[in-house]
Amino acid sequence: MTELERQGAQAKAAARVLAVTGTEQKNRALEAIASILEERAEEWLAANREDTDAAKAAGISPALLDRLTLTPARIAGIAAAVREAAVLPDPVGQVTKETVRPNGLSIRQVRVPMGVIAIIFEARPNVTVDAAVLCLKAGSACILRGGKEAIRSNRKAVELMREAVASAGLPEDCVSLVQSTDRETARELMHLEKYVDVLIPRGGPGLIRSVARESSVPVIRTGEGVCHVYVDKAADLAMAAKILFNAKCSRPSVCNAAECVLVHRAVAKAFWEQALPLLDEKNVALRADEEALAVLGERASAAEEADWDTEYGDYVLAVKTVSGVEEALDFIALHGTGHSECIVTEDPAAAQTFLNGVDAAAVYWNASTRFTDGGEFGLGAEIGISTQKLHARGPMGLEEITSWKYVVRGSGQVR
Amino acid sequence: MTELERQGAQAKAAARVLAVTGTEQKNRALEAIASILEERAEEWLAANREDTDAAKAAGISPALLDRLTLTPARIAGIAAAVREAAVLPDPVGQVTKETVRPNGLSIRQVRVPMGVIAIIFEARPNVTVDAAVLCLKAGSACILRGGKEAIRSNRKAVELMREAVASAGLPEDCVSLVQSTDRETARELMHLEKYVDVLIPRGGPGLIRSVARESSVPVIRTGEGVCHVYVDKAADLAMAAKILFNAKCSRPSVCNAAECVLVHRAVAKAFWEQALPLLDEKNVALRADEEALAVLGERASAAEEADWDTEYGDYVLAVKTVSGVEEALDFIALHGTGHSECIVTEDPAAAQTFLNGVDAAAVYWNASTRFTDGGEFGLGAEIGISTQKLHARGPMGLEEITSWKYVVRGSGQVR
Numbered sequence: 001m002t003e004l005e006r007q008g009a010q011a012k013a014a015a016r017v018l019a020v021t022g023t024e025q026k027n028r029a030l031e032a033i034a035s036i037l038e039e040r041a042e043e044w045l046a047a048n049r050e051d052t053d054a055a056k057a058a059g060i061s062p063a064l065l066d067r068l069t070l071t072p073a074r075i076a077g078i079a080a081a082v083r084e085a086a087v088l089p090d091p092v093g094q095v096t097k098e099t100v101r102p103n104g105l106s107i108r109q110v111r112v113p114m115g116v117i118a119i120i121f122e123a124r125p126n127v128t129v130d131a132a133v134l135c136l137k138a139g140s141a142c143i144l145r146g147g148k149e150a151i152r153s154n155r156k157a158v159e160l161m162r163e164a165v166a167s168a169g170l171p172e173d174c175v176s177l178v179q180s181t182d183r184e185t186a187r188e189l190m191h192l193e194k195y196v197d198v199l200i201p202r203g204g205p206g207l208i209r210s211v212a213r214e215s216s217v218p219v220i221r222t223g224e225g226v227c228h229v230y231v232d233k234a235a236d237l238a239m240a241a242k243i244l245f246n247a248k249c250s251r252p253s254v255c256n257a258a259e260c261v262l263v264h265r266a267v268a269k270a271f272w273e274q275a276l277p278l279l280d281e282k283n284v285a286l287r288a289d290e291e292a293l294a295v296l297g298e299r300a301s302a303a304e305e306a307d308w309d310t311e312y313g314d315y316v317l318a319v320k321t322v323s324g325v326e327e328a329l330d331f332i333a334l335h336g337t338g339h340s341e342c343i344v345t346e347d348p349a350a351a352q353t354f355l356n357g358v359d360a361a362a363v364y365w366n367a368s369t370r371f372t373d374g375g376e377f378g379l380g381a382e383i384g385i386s387t388q389k390l391h392a393r394g395p396m397g398l399e400e401i402t403s404w405k406y407v408v409r410g411s412g413q414v415r
Numbered sequence: 416m417t418e419l420e421r422q423g424a425q426a427k428a429a430a431r432v433l434a435v436t437g438t439e440q441k442n443r444a445l446e447a448i449a450s451i452l453e454e455r456a457e458e459w460l461a462a463n464r465e466d467t468d469a470a471k472a473a474g475i476s477p478a479l480l481d482r483l484t485l486t487p488a489r490i491a492g493i494a495a496a497v498r499e500a501a502v503l504p505d506p507v508g509q510v511t512k513e514t515v516r517p518n519g520l521s522i523r524q525v526r527v528p529m530g531v532i533a534i535i536f537e538a539r540p541n542v543t544v545d546a547a548v549l550c551l552k553a554g555s556a557c558i559l560r561g562g563k564e565a566i567r568s569n570r571k572a573v574e575l576m577r578e579a580v581a582s583a584g585l586p587e588d589c590v591s592l593v594q595s596t597d598r599e600t601a602r603e604l605m606h607l608e609k610y611v612d613v614l615i616p617r618g619g620p621g622l623i624r625s626v627a628r629e630s631s632v633p634v635i636r637t638g639e640g641v642c643h644v645y646v647d648k649a650a651d652l653a654m655a656a657k658i659l660f661n662a663k664c665s666r667p668s669v670c671n672a673a674e675c676v677l678v679h680r681a682v683a684k685a686f687w688e689q690a691l692p693l694l695d696e697k698n699v700a701l702r703a704d705e706e707a708l709a710v711l712g713e714r715a716s717a718a719e720e721a722d723w724d725t726e727y728g729d730y731v732l733a734v735k736t737v738s739g740v741e742e743a744l745d746f747i748a749l750h751g752t753g754h755s756e757c758i759v760t761e762d763p764a765a766a767q768t769f770l771n772g773v774d775a776a777a778v779y780w781n782a783s784t785r786f787t788d789g790g791e792f793g794l795g796a797e798i799g800i801s802t803q804k805l806h807a808r809g810p811m812g813l814e815e816i817t818s819w820k821y822v823v824r825g826s827g828q829v830r
Contacts, residue, residue, distance in 0.1 A: 016748065020771050099793055105782055107792055114804055115774065193627075197804050212608075213631050218805045239827040246829035333431065355822050356435050359530065367520055367825025376830065377522060377821070378514055389529055389612050389818035390633045391806040403804035406792070407770050410782025412654040414661035415791065 004188050007143060007176055008195030011116045014173035015141040019113045023090040025168060026137055032164035033133060034082040040160055041075045047156035048125060055149050063253075067124045068149055078126050081381065085133045088380045091398045092139040106409040111402045113139030115197035118189055119383075120145045120211060122203035125153040131202075132161055132175045134383050138401045141174045143196065145189055148181035155179075190215035197403075202384055205311060220392060222384030225255030225339040226311050227369045230328040230354065231271050232345035233264040239366060240344040241274035246368040247342065249282045253313045255385055256340050256372040260308065260318040262328045268295050268321060279317070288319035308335045325350050329357040336360060338387045340369035361387055361394035419603050422558060422591055423610030426531045429588035430556040434528045438505040440583060441552055447579035448548060449497040455575055456490045462571035463540065470564050482539045483564055493541050496796065500548045503795045506813045507554040521824040526817045528554030530612035533604055534798075535560045535626060537618035540568040546617075547576055547590045549798050553816045556589045558611065560604055563596035570594075605630035612818075617799055620726060635807060637799030640670030640754040641726050642784045645743040645769065646686050647760035648679040654781065655759040656689035661783040662757065664697045668728045670800055671755050671787040675723065675733040677743045683710050683736060694732070703734035723750045740765050744772040751775055753802045755784035776802055776809035 001009075018026075037044065048070040055065055097109035117140045119131045128144055135142035146154040154177055162172035178185055190199060190211060198218050201211040205224050212219050229247050231240045247258035263271055272295055279286070286292075286300035287307045293300055300319060307318045308331075322328045325343070332341055342364035343354040351365045362372045372394060374382025379397030386392040392400035416424075433441075452459065463485040470480055512524035532555045534546045543559055550557035561569040569592055577587035593600055605614060608631055615635050616626040627634050644662050646655040662673035678686055687710055694701070701707075701715035702722045708715055715734060722733045723746075737743045740758070747756055757779035758769040766780045777787045787809060789797025794812030801807040807815035 016772070016774075019774070101791070101793060105786060105791075109809075112774070216628050218633070218803065220805075236827070242827065242829055250830055357431070358820075359431075359434070359527070360820060362821040362823055364823045365825065367823055367828040368830055370830040371520060371823065371828070372821075376516070376520075378516060388633065390635075393819050394524075394821050404808050405773075405775060406777040406787075406809050408777055408779045408782055408786065410780065412651070412657065413782040413786070414657055415665055415783055415785040 002188065004178065004185060004192065005195070007178070008116070008192045010173040011141040011143050011176060012195045014171035015113065015115045017171050018136070018139055018141055018174050019092075019115070021139070021170060025170065026090070026139070027086045029136060029165050029168035029170050030082055030086040030133055032168045033129070033161050034079040036160045036164040037075060037082070037129065037157070038079050041072060044075065044153065044156050044160065045070055045072070048153040050152045051150055060149065064149075068153075070125055070153065074126065078129050081130065082133050085137050085381050088137065088398055090137065091402045096404060103413050104411060105413055108407045109404050110407050111399070112405050114401055114403050116141050116143060116195055117401060118143040118145065118192070118196045118199045118217065120186060120189070120199065120201045120203070120207070122147045122207065125150050125157060127202060128154050128157045129161070130381065131383060132158070134381055134398060134401065136165070136174055138398045140197075140401065143176055143178060143189070145178040145186060146181070151181055187214060190217055193217045200384060220384070220386050220396070221388045222386055222396070223255040224311065224337040224387050225257065225385075226260065226309060226335060226337045227256060227258045227340045227342070228260045228262055228328075228332050228336060229258045229342045229344065229369065230262040230322070230325070231264060231267065232325065232343055232347060232350050233266040234347035234350060235264075235267065235271070235344040236346055237267060237271050237274045240271060241278055243342065243344055243366070243368050244275055245278040247370055248279070248284060248317050249315065250368075250370055252315055255311070256369050257313070258317070258342070258369050259310065259312055260320060260335070262320050262322045262331060263292065265291065265321050265323060268292065272296060282315050285316045286319050287316065289321055291321040292319040311337075325353045325357075329354065332358055332360075338389075339385065340364065340372040342367065342369050361385065417603065419593065419600060419607065420610070422593070423531070423607045425588040426556040426558050426591060427610045429586035430528065430530045432586050433551070433556055433589050434507075434530070434554050436554070436585060438507075440585065441505065441554070442501045444551060444580050444583035444585050444589075445497055445501040445548055447583045448544070448576050449494040451575045451579040452490060452497070452544065452572070453494050456487060459490065459568065459571050459575065460485055460487070463568040465567045466565055475564065479564075483568075485540055485568065489541065493544050496545065497548050500552050500796050503552065503813055505552065506817045511819060518828050519826060520828055523822045524819050525822050526814070527820050529816055529818050531556050531558060531610055532816060533558040533560065533607070533611045533614045533632065535601060535604070535614065535616045535618070535622070537562045537622065540565050540572060542617060543569050543572045544576070545796065546798060547573075549796055549813060549816065551580070551589060553813045555612075555816065558591055558593060558604070560593040560601060561596070566596055602629060605632055608632045615799060635799070635801050635811070636803045637801055637811070638670040639726065639752040639802050640672065640800075641675065641724060641750060641752045642671060642673045642755045642757070643675045643677055643743075643747050643751060644673045644757045644759065644784065645677040645737070645740070646679060646682065647740065647758055647762060647765050648681040649762035649765060650679075650682065650686070650759040651761055652682060652686050652689045655686060656693055658757065658759055658781070658783050659690055660693035662785055663694070663699060663732050664730065665783075665785055667730055670726070671784050672728070673732070673757070673784050674725065674727055675735060675750070677735050677737045677746060678707065680706065680736050680738060683707065687711060697730050700731045701734050702731065704736055706736040707734040726752075740768045740772075744769065747773055747775075753804075754800065755779065755787040757782065757784050776800065
């Protein structure tokens with residue numbers, strides 16, 4: 001047995017206990033986690049300083065350094081988020097369907113925990129706690145595998161969480177960290193189907209694609225977002241400009257930000273008159289097709305083929321001219337990642353065609369793609385945005401990280 | 416582009432049309448399929464005779480030959496099943512959740528088709544039609560890959576179905592067959608994630624495991640069934656004997672048949688007095704642990720370690736003695752395949768412990784495992800029994816082969 005197999009077996013055993021643990025005890029464990037993170041924040045900060053010192057020495061970018069850094073205020077925020085998870089309704093045990101068959105069998109479909117959830121993620125140490133806490137509340141054990149930049153912070157966070165979980169009378173193996181950050185161990189985790197029920201990668205598109213390709217453990221793909229805003233010929237152009245500006249600029253690094261605007265040729269000139277002043281505020285770079293270049297002139301540069309499939313995560317926007325809803329749908333079918341897509345129009349028929357025809361987790365009529373988020377959808381905390389069609393699609397809250405089983409009660413029925 | 420990639424692209428294009436096709440038109444296509452299969456049954460029978468002649472020449476077993484053979488009566492049954500699928504409710508467009516957020520956004524979770532469903536299956540030609548028809552009704556295009564024994568029957572069935580689908584005004588690529596039956600092509604299909612949204616293997620455990628291991632297309636595992644009946648010390652022993660007999664003997668080849676009985680040691684002797692006369696009717700071979708051997712004597716042979724993990728599919732039953740519910744749960748956690756598990760007891764506390772503690776698609780209290788079936792659960796037709804935890808678990812009807820998306824309507828909201 002390898003070290004990771006041992007860890008998997010321990011997580012599986014812990015998951016069996018956690019699966020039949022009541023809501024109150026799980027909430028006590030969450031409260032214990034929030035408390036220990038606050039009370040022993042100094043230890044966590046010290047571990048984090050070692051990570052940030054090493055990262056600085058290695059010449060990490062300021063943006064990444066910022067994401068890696070913990071502060072007392074950030075720890076307070078993390079602890080508050082843990083307490084918020086405690087008050088969310090427990091999905092486990094919810095009856096999702098119920099029927100009594102003519103032969104008297106009572107059949108209930110009941111939500112049950114997933115079992116063991118593995119999460120492979122990149123540098124932010126808050127993800128370590130978020131992910132563990134959501135899994136715990138949903139009745140599943142988790143195996144966390146973070147990036148090497150945050151390894152000291154993650155070790156300390158997991159050490160503290162295990163202590164807290166044990167203090168609430170639950171097996172400490174409900175939460176564990178993969179100790180090695182090398183690729184080989186990550187790959188081994190992707191083939192640990194004997195113990196791991198689902199694997200959720202959180203990070204850049206490269207990470208997610210390679211995990212989806214390699215893993216024999218079932219994967220939920222999250223957060224690949226090449227999102228489009230389509231400005232229809234019947235759009236309220238002021239609204240369209242405002243929505244595009246928000247979708248592109250309110251937080252360009254996140255997956256629900258827009259990367260490409262599709263503009264109906266009949267309104268292109270009038271639209272850009274409204275949109276450019278807004279985009280100029282953030283110096284958004286425009287990568288335009290030939291027809292749009294003719295309108296935008298020197299304000300834009302020529303798009304290359306690769307632009308249509310790029311998640312910039314920055315103040316850069318691809319611009320494509322289209323002849324109507326159908327061409328927009330074709331373009332999105334070819335280049336979208338199934339995350340969030342938007343039409344701006346006052347024409348209900350065009351809107352309906354778009355809403356029906358787009359194959360994505362979320363499709364918007366006259367609203368920003370930035371709303372694709374667990375909190376904005378009213379699900380509470382989320383563990384990611386699923387961009388696949390199996391099991392969960394869109395923001396994944398507690399329900400989305402559970403499974404179901406059928407519980408059948410009889411009185412001796414045979415078939 | 417390979418032949419299979421071309422087929423994938425055509426299926427994807429057909430799926431986009433099918434996704435926005437109304438219920439009535441889909442039902443017309445199903446009716447056209449039922450009619451053409453009846454009207455041109457002679458063609459299908461002739462193709463099937465070529466398959467069965469080749470199979471006989473190759474020395475196929477009588478059981479497999481029987482499964483491969485079409486008859487006019489079987490074709491009538493297949494056509495009737497197609498018409499039954501037509502009257503099932505259309506899952507596409509169902510609103511599964513609905514909310515209006517404080518900012519006025521209307522958010523609906525709506526059922527949408529999966530897109531392209533690939534199915535890899537073994538020799539029965541009726542599966543070809545069943546699978547295509549359920550996918551079609553659920554709004555998805557399908558790519559079918561059957562076994563080489565049935566290739567002529569499958570080619571004819573798919574040719575007829577494509578003609579019927581086209582006659583109803585839908586793209587014929589809604590249904591297609593992988594023309595080659597070699598392993599390389601099957602493997603290529605498992606990596607066609609650009610066009611295929613989900614892959615469902617139907618067949619023996621070897622096929623299913625190898626597909627799950629190899630595929631980078633998301634897989635739904637179906638039909639691996641090492642199912643247990645646990646006879647508790649508080650069981651009504653006559654009921655237990657009747658349930659075990661039904662679970663083992665009513666149709667031993669199917670996945671919801673029991674393979675192993677777990678018997679509480681306190682009631683072993685009395686239980687076997689009731690159960691043996693029933694099992695003797697079918698000459699069920701017993702493979703027992705040491706303690707059970709002491710009770711069963713020469714009626715049983717000694718179980719080997721491999722027996723606990725074997726899906727016999729035959730009149731063979733493994734017998735294990737346990738000390739109570741907890742040991743039964745441990746044994747099932749180790750050897751079950753997550754399909755169907757049963758406790759027979761009059762003790763509600765023991766039943767509840769078992770129902771909560773078993774991690775399987777269906778868990779039964781005082782009823783036969785044989786009820787795990789789409790029809791018996793009231794879902795109508797099914798495409799298989801999922802034994803995994805993601806997306807679908809248990810009998811998969813029309814809803815289980817759909818996905819969802821969020822449809823969000825706004826009036827200019829930004830975040």
